[in-house]
Amino acid sequence: WEGEFFPGIPKINYEGPTSKNPLAYKWYNAEEVILGKKMKDWMRFSVAFWHTFRGTGADPFGAPTKAWPWEDGTNSLAMAKRRMRAHFEFMEKLGVDKWCFHDRDIAPDGKTLEETNANLDEIVELAKQLQGETNIKPLWGTAQLFMHPRYMHGAATSPEVKVYAYAAAQVKKALEVTHYLGGENYVFWGGREGYQTLLNTDMKRELDHLATFLQAAVDYKKKIGFNGTLLIEPKPQEPTKHQYDWDVATAFAFLQKYGLTGEFKINVECNHATLSGHSCHHELETARINGLLGNIDANTGDPQVGWDTDQFMTDIAEATLVMSSVVKNGGLAPGGFNFDAKLRRESTDVEDIFIAHISGMDTLARGLRNVAKLIEDGSLDELVRKRYQSFDSEIGALIEAGKGDFETLEKKVLEWGEPTVPSGKQELAEMLFQSAL
């Protein structure tokens, strides 16, 4: 391959909200300081190698649709290297300095595990070199433990012990590679860690295995001196009927039960949130208040659709709520916003890849600006503070200190009589929120 991969595409710059240029940022201004931090440091955007460079457009009822000019149709190492270069040029033009990858995204399988690992090493060397030239680093790496037929019953939760072992070998390598490349986090998305039917499943045994596997991952991470944050990425189902890390709360229950809470945080993916019946904001808040918010896979689903659509988030209200959690959390570092989002199958122009990412980045940037407006205005925060002020009292403090025994409280009630309960002011809260959009 000679020359640029994206010759028609300029460096994407910030042009402001009045710009009509699809290949420019209207809201995301990397160096601009909002609420005390540069936008780029609030966001820490990341390109997902798999969707962006391995997404073919195939769906359960359709063959691949993409025919990117740099692809030669093979799965060779040479093609893998070319692809890696295209990827770095993409990130540079976009102005993004982080990327996420699965081991099997970036390098082809070999005939044996040794061959596969050797291929991986070769591509990783190229990535290391390109990273050096560009100051780009992985936000996180992960192992692809769901594609290969050997993982069809699970990886760490496979009933086959040899598959468990294979997954362990794969994660070992992926941890090493992520560490080597300076990745700041490492993710576990258990796409096959679940069941299709309870009729043939020993759920307890599988969960126990998942726990030992993750503990071994923690041990190995420490052994190799990798300090990245380990992240669990919940999803309720698909491709399984039930994925064990159903949502944030379920993952939290699991981590506590097996004594893994100190070692893991959560990577919340918005489309996964809505598939599990929660708003993305809810999942972020649940993670945040439990000190578990580690990363956000920034995408969105379709409210009328019951599968993972992995669309780029373009809803301003949703982005504003998402950013409100991020700001409350003080940011996401060492995590960030990974675009685990893909072009629509029907989007086949090269410029579409840029437009999609610009849209996703601008939407979140807009959300951040809106959060700043809300904080500056202060009315919504005040509405909430007032709502709980009855607990900022002596009796409230007593209760919150764990000293509100039932007998004491009953006496109080007989004293006070029927309590007055003020309006929840939800309509006013919604009005205040909307005024910032």
Add this chain to the structure above:
Amino acid sequence: WEGEFFPGIPKINYEGPTSKNPLAYKWYNAEEVILGKKMKDWMRFSVAFWHTFRGTGADPFGAPTKAWPWEDGTNSLAMAKRRMRAHFEFMEKLGVDKWCFHDRDIAPDGKTLEETNANLDEIVELAKQLQGETNIKPLWGTAQLFMHPRYMHGAATSPEVKVYAYAAAQVKKALEVTHYLGGENYVFWGGREGYQTLLNTDMKRELDHLATFLQAAVDYKKKIGFNGTLLIEPKPQEPTKHQYDWDVATAFAFLQKYGLTGEFKINVECNHATLSGHSCHHELETARINGLLGNIDANTGDPQVGWDTDQFMTDIAEATLVMSSVVKNGGLAPGGFNFDAKLRRESTDVEDIFIAHISGMDTLARGLRNVAKLIEDGSLDELVRKRYQSFDSEIGALIEAGKGDFETLEKKVLEWGEPTVPSGKQELAEMLFQSAL
């Protein structure tokens, strides 16, 4: 009121599967021994006072439809007593010796908490007397912390400290009353413990309050010498947009976080399970494998409907799966099967109340008989055992002992090469399961 409440209804007896009598059991034979236990001891059926005797047929779009002959249209103490007598006659004819109740089901509110408590005491005395005459006892009692307008923002999770205190007083009394009546368990269903919008909610503070409240309940239970099991009853939503005890796993995360695991078990309600996106069987298994299965509210939902329909369970496959969990759990005692199920709004004949309960009881009994067939046949259990047998090996034992470090496993993989992975045999499992129905 003179004479019987259900003059047209005989004692419901077991007549066997060929009976065409709607007022007889076709499958439930209380004294029959299945898998080493009498059916009545596997089931421990309970009548829910609220649906059966306080259900009016009202729905969000419709006025009450029931006009039971024993109701006089008032909410007086006299009516409450009459109702209690009708309830006991109902249970005797049905052959059920347990009941569940909310404090506010059985006695009317007074103008003050003292009056209300006095009313409650009076009805409780009558219940105590009737229990003595019939050998009937409460399976569990609970406080109704969702009906009254004071609880509109929550009870233990209300932003109003005086409401928190009121709820505490109410639970104090309800624990006392349940204990006094010899109830074997006590339930917390947090219908208003959740939020309608995160915009006006401090979720962390509310969850902390819920925890202190439950801890205080534990303390008081011990203080009064009540040994019943405390049960959390999850539900994902309705009437809230998000109820904090969303499902079994979420409740488990909460209990662990606040150090309450040893003090609580879970009451799984089937319709709540499906509303949270899980099969009832899944929720039962999740509870069971974590040692949390305490009770089952036996009802079912409608797969095309997104709200709580509280129908009596008539699906034999579902009942068989439910009973398989119960049998694996060794039964539910001191919990049981409570019929938190209501007649359809359009069912207005007195005999309908009996038919509904007979249907619900017979369906579960049928499920139990099917489980016995499956266990006796043994093929399904064998299919599952075989599926995991690779872990009944030396390397499997190593892994399960927490000694399967990644380096050791990688060496093994390089030795073994590509693992063979057998068919999951789901279709065969489904065929075997169905053969027992």
Add this chain to the structure above:
Amino acid sequence: WEGEFFPGIPKINYEGPTSKNPLAYKWYNAEEVILGKKMKDWMRFSVAFWHTFRGTGADPFGAPTKAWPWEDGTNSLAMAKRRMRAHFEFMEKLGVDKWCFHDRDIAPDGKTLEETNANLDEIVELAKQLQGETNIKPLWGTAQLFMHPRYMHGAATSPEVKVYAYAAAQVKKALEVTHYLGGENYVFWGGREGYQTLLNTDMKRELDHLATFLQAAVDYKKKIGFNGTLLIEPKPQEPTKHQYDWDVATAFAFLQKYGLTGEFKINVECNHATLSGHSCHHELETARINGLLGNIDANTGDPQVGWDTDQFMTDIAEATLVMSSVVKNGGLAPGGFNFDAKLRRESTDVEDIFIAHISGMDTLARGLRNVAKLIEDGSLDELVRKRYQSFDSEIGALIEAGKGDFETLEKKVLEWGEPTVPSGKQELAEMLFQSAL
């Protein structure tokens, strides 16, 4: 009752987007001309008497919460008259000149149908008088055929012929009353026209009855010289398991089958749309392209909730899409936007009623302004036009004229070879759309 009903509330005026006054319009400026029509004529806003003045806050798990100062706790005619006055003062302050009502909202039941009709007549006279003083008129009236226990199996679809007849008598009166008050439309929402289970339902017979009923309504409307548009309001379920007018398409199939298409249009309610699995925009477009769009009940649901929440619409993107259909339709007249939306149960301040309506009105107004921006910019329309331009050709015209027989087309294909298919540009379309928000 002496003096004003809403003494603390001023006339709600337009103050523009920078206003922080919750009791002012930020976007809705009634007299401002957008796209050639005054905002008030695009919107034709209407207050729903039932939610606004009969909504108590009761839900399936909770008692009423509202305690409006003008309510005396009775269901007397005097209270009904007072309520009607409060309603007119509300509309005047809000600056809305249309209202919608059910017959049973505005006047109490009597002991017989004659008494009930007499009560209705009395209140209607008062309404007529108040309308005269204020220039307010009903957008539409309707009969409440779902509350009363007699309608529990259906009204026009009841298996009981006497109930069918009763419903006919009720609709007869409601048509007369709506006509008398100058209502511009009349609505049929079949809350009980459906089934709870097919096991006891003769669906064909019930649908045939629904058709004869609606035809009789058409006949009577003509007889009394009422020229208002008859509107079917679809909803998929709730309170039924399946409501016959499931969605716009289902209603359309029904109207065509029974030859009623010329006589009815559709009243699309956004929360009903999403409950049936469609976006509101989809339902509006389906109605519009079939010439059926007659009215919009402007509310929204909650994407994580499976029942009718009837919230005021505050989502700007949704409102923009809704308004795009309205603009394409040339407006809704003689229909309009009725706020079939209710305060949250927990919202109990009088000012909340105003805030809620202002929010709902402002959101739609914002949507209209955004649509004007999109039209003026023209890029999105151009993207769509280009997408279909291959059909603006000779062969396209042939096909659209119904002359594209398969043999002719096959010849063409063998000529042309493999077609080029351009990108769908969905990401660009979303970016263009969002730029107007």
Add this chain to the structure above:
Amino acid sequence: WEGEFFPGIPKINYEGPTSKNPLAYKWYNAEEVILGKKMKDWMRFSVAFWHTFRGTGADPFGAPTKAWPWEDGTNSLAMAKRRMRAHFEFMEKLGVDKWCFHDRDIAPDGKTLEETNANLDEIVELAKQLQGETNIKPLWGTAQLFMHPRYMHGAATSPEVKVYAYAAAQVKKALEVTHYLGGENYVFWGGREGYQTLLNTDMKRELDHLATFLQAAVDYKKKIGFNGTLLIEPKPQEPTKHQYDWDVATAFAFLQKYGLTGEFKINVECNHATLSGHSCHHELETARINGLLGNIDANTGDPQVGWDTDQFMTDIAEATLVMSSVVKNGGLAPGGFNFDAKLRRESTDVEDIFIAHISGMDTLARGLRNVAKLIEDGSLDELVRKRYQSFDSEIGALIEAGKGDFETLEKKVLEWGEPTVPSGKQELAEMLFQSAL
């Protein structure tokens, strides 16, 4: 390939309900007469070539898992012929004499349409020959208008006129081939006839195009003297966000609008029904009462899963309801039951293909036997008859004749007073239904 394709599998015979042989029918006895017709004539079972012989086990997150011994890994004509032979041996062993296919299932694409058609002709000749030897015929054929990238925006609803033409050419050929092979029906499943977003869609124009396309199909069918029934197969979505043939009612609205009702019937697929929010029974009844029930694709979905799982139906209650519609319809001929169902991805044994089909066939057979029991018992039918008997009266007849004008009915109501409304007996109906299972 030498010898049998399924050497380990015997001819599947009927062994009765006590058999424990997974490779035998327990309920389906082809020659047994139930309700006046042989079971094989009620069922008219068909094997779906695509799932059974082209299903690889690939899913959105996983590579193919199946490695059938007869597959050589190529997509050659020779492989296609071998596959066809395997298919016929499969059907003979199963005892099924019908099959369904897409054009692109049975023969590989060529470089041009001519080549592709030539390949198709070659395989069709082989099929014709094998059919002759076995008395097997296609239940229906169809064209695959969703896989190829050219159809990514639609086939008949593509914005590209050349794609519309290509689809026409493909359907022309598929009609010819189906006719040539003696197929009794022809199906249109519009997998890509819908939209992903309304932002870039002219829905009206696309629907008009779909109508002209189907009309041209009708014209061509008549031209070539093909008398098979044309069938529309609804599905709400997937792969589209909204498929135009959303459900039976939507398809019916479309057919009526474009004057196509006399030319098409509906192929109801159970998993599609539940994805559109209806029970399968509901969709069958909706089709039946409108004279549209033409075929059933017999599969089922998963109630907790929002995508098409295409499982074999094993739920006895569901099968009983399905068969009740079929019996009421007098059977499905010339349609039948096609197993549009696939093995689970994790099921990789050859015997699994047989077990799955046996399960599916036995379940429906069991349903038919249950329906016979219900009809013979007659109680459920009587419950329904009684429910509507008030309409079997003079006034009922008047109403049903369209002569129940509102004035006449009002007079009646004033005469009758408040109607008595009996219980709906839903619990009894459910008990009666369950007694047949």
